[in-house]
Amino acid sequence: AVTGSPDERVLAEQVAHDAGLPPRAVLAGRTGLAELAALVAGARLVVSGDTGVAHLATGYGTASVVLFGPVPAAHWGPPPDRPRHRALGTISLTPVNRDSTGSGGVGTHPTLNAIGIDEVVAAVADVERVSGAVAA
DSSP, X not given: OBOOOGXXXXXXXXXXXXXXXXXXXXXXTSOOHHHHHHHHHHOSOEEEESSHHHHHHHHHTOOEEEEOSSSOHHHHSOOTTOTTEEEEOOOOOSOOOTTTXXXXXXXXXXXXXXXXXXXXXXXXXXXXXHHTOOOO
């Protein structure tokens, strides 16, 4: 599933398309907080930016891979002694450009762009292995 706010629906649809997911996998703008929390609690694994969703995954014990940009994982990330959670990214002293998209939204920080797809896929596989969160 791909989640997000109503304003992120088009982006979520593009992410789902690029990932080969069906349109029904896009839940952006279609879930309230309680539904989102239940979705995270029942998920096999969560891949998220450093957001409330990532914190929910840690709190519920749902396996997760969390992408960090300008904020260090050591500051807000999952505790490093929990192998079912993986934090990716590096810290940067570059200020966040809150409007780099030109659309009034939050842009992508260069440190997030530096996290490669292969790195995320490898982290997902490792977290699946150590947590037993393998797809059926």
